[in-house]
Amino acid sequence: MRHEDYKQLLALEAVGALESDERGALHGHLPSCAECREELRELTDAASALVYTVAPVVPPPALREHILERVRAAGLAEAPVDPSEALDRSGALGGSRRAAASGGGRTPAVAPEPRSVLRGFSLWQLLAGRPALGFGAAAAAIAVLLLGATTLSLWGRNQALSAEVSRLYDRLRATEGELAGQREQLASARDVSDLLAAPGVRVAELTGKQPAPGARATLAYDHSTGRALVMATGLPPCPAGHAYQLWLIADKKPLPGGTFKADAEGRARLSDRLPQGFSAPAFAVTLEREGGVPAPQGDVYLLGSAS
Numbered sequence: 213m214r215h216e217d218y219k220q221l222l223a224l225e226a227v228g229a230l231e232s233d234e235r236g237a238l239h240g241h242l243p244s245c246a247e248c249r250e251e252l253r254e255l256t257d258a259a260s261a262l263v264y265t266v267a268p269v270v271p272p273p274a275l276r277e278h279i280l281e282r283v284r285a286a287g288l289a290e291a292p293v294d295p296s297e298a299l300d301r302s303g304a305l306g307g308s309r310r311a312a313a314s315g316g317g318r319t320p321a322v323a324p325e326p327r328s329v330l331r332g333f334s335l336w337q338l339l340a341g342r343p344a345l346g347f348g349a350a351a352a353a354i355a356v357l358l359l360g361a362t363t364l365s366l367w368g369r370n371q372a373l374s375a376e377v378s379r380l381y382d383r384l385r386a387t388e389g390e391l392a393g394q395r396e397q398l399a400s401a402r403d404v405s406d407l408l409a410a411p412g413v414r415v416a417e418l419t420g421k422q423p424a425p426g427a428r429a430t431l432a433y434d435h436s437t438g439r440a441l442v443m444a445t446g447l448p449p450c451p452a453g454h455a456y457q458l459w460l461i462a463d464k465k466p467l468p469g470g471t472f473k474a475d476a477e478g479r480a481r482l483s484d485r486l487p488q489g490f491s492a493p494a495f496a497v498t499l500e501r502e503g504g505v506p507a508p509q510g511d512v513y514l515l516g517s518a519s
């Protein structure tokens with residue numbers, strides 16, 4: 213026999229269905245063929261696992277009938293065979309009556325050799341056909357395998373969905389951040405346009421003093437409401453614990469305004485409410501303690517008066 217012939221015997225050997233001569237031949241081949249040894253080991257493991265998986269149960273009648281039909285169709289007659297008929301078909305003996313009288317059974321020439329039929333069945337079918345296992349064992353084993361495959365598939369889908377949800381959540385967060393930034397810009401642009409459209413608004417140009425000679429600021433101030441807006445450039449970053457503070461100077465007296473910080477490029481912006489009613493005040497920006505102070509103490513960084 214060739215390697216391919218031995219391979220056909222492996223499934224039968226795994227379920228103990230080989231006859232002694234074939235088993236002997238197979239075991240003569242195994243020591244010299246690693247592939248057959250490995251496949252036999254796998255099949256035997258699978259068969260053993262099935263034996264211990266579930267207790268045998270009675271198959272549903274319809275399933276049993278279906279399997280038996282297939283077996284009959286394959287020549288493994290389940291129904292009793294009339295020996296005389298078998299002998300007539302064989303034609304091996306002249307007198308059928310004589311053969312019948314002698315009580316001869318099926319001859320190998322008539323019924324297909326059982327194991328050649330068995331070879332046409334898969335391991336699953338063979339296991340299902342073993343009386344000790346029953347149909348239920350094989351069916352349950354297949355159900356367990358399907359359940360395992362379904363679980364794996366669901367787990368995979370769950371992983372994919374989790375990743376998708378997390379990705380969408382990140383995008384939502386980013387979009388929310390962008391929206392908040394745009395809303396803030398829009399609000400401040402509206403502030404500027406509202407302020408500049410007010411009838412009594414005055415604009416002051418503030419110039420840099422000794423600590424930051426290159427600094428500049430434009431200040432819009434509505435004396436009737438006290439609303440003020442400062443846009444500055446060229447300011448150095450504030451030291452830790454400090455902030456720039458705006459002052460309205462009227463009658464040589466500084467009145468405190470809000471505090472602000474410059475960004476990395478030296479730009480700063482402040483929307484503020486200052487004391488109202490002063491039509492031509494001067495403005496200053498000093499560096500003070502963070503949070504602001506009631507009277508200026510630090511260096512003056514910007515100074516100018518309303519036009």
Ligand SMILES: [Zn+2]
Binds near residue numbers: 215218241245247248
């Ligand atoms: Zn082999």
